[in-house]
Amino acid sequence: MADAREVGYDAQEHTGLVNTILAETKLKPYNIFRHADLRGKKIVDIGCGDGELCRTSVARGAQYAMGIDGKQDMIDIASSLNSQYEGKVEFRQGFIEDLSGDETFDVAILSYLLNNAKDFKQLTQQCRSTVSFLKPGGMAVIFNNNPFDVLGGDFTKYGFRKTLTGLRDGDPIIYDYRPAINSDIINYYLSPEKHEAAFQIAGFSEFAWKPIQSYPGADPVFWHDYFNRGNLPVIGILGRK
């Protein structure tokens, strides 16, 4: 029987999506990689999906990247795309809550990982496991659903629609990427305060929200509606061990 933490959407559809829409191919990587110089660094990418951020990390000078994902289909796709990166990028299947690292990584990347936590306990355990992979002083770069956004909205122009079903801890947040992904992507609401508390309990010494910025070369006319709101659908977080 599948683990209840396994995401329900199709791995092949997900790969197709992250390699097509600008929110994924440009906005996301810019708002992850602008926070860290990866040259010579050891990276762990938790919730790596098809491994694109591992490959980009190495292309940006990282010495090594390890991708971890709970869904075997994601690991299979990531492995099939890895021929140019043998020895530099490796993948392993596992749910982050169950893993314990060896404190040797400089940077942890968590892109759309923490928003899968259904409650505070799970969020805290995800953060605690992340800390176990990092060296003292190591950094976690997070790209995530934005818990300050309590409205959601129709972002069809950018490839998706976001619907909040409530603002209690654990209430589902529905991301609809149809027609690219033919099932909903479900995240779970946990307040900003719960995020800050989870990082602290897990052993991070620093925590900072990092609002999303537009990327160099972005078309301001195309992105006007996206950025013209109080809180954007996604947000960054930096954590320092």
Ligand SMILES: C[S@@+](CC[C@H](N)C(=O)[O-])C[C@H]1O[C@@H](n2cnc3c(N)ncnc32)[C@H](O)[C@@H]1O
């Ligand atoms: C929306 S995808 C993002 C993939 C990739 N990080 C990206 O930005 O393209 C979220 C990924 O997190 C993985 N995931 C969700 N919960 C997880 C957990 N508890 N442990 C490990 N991986 C998890 C899913 O299987 C999925 O591949």
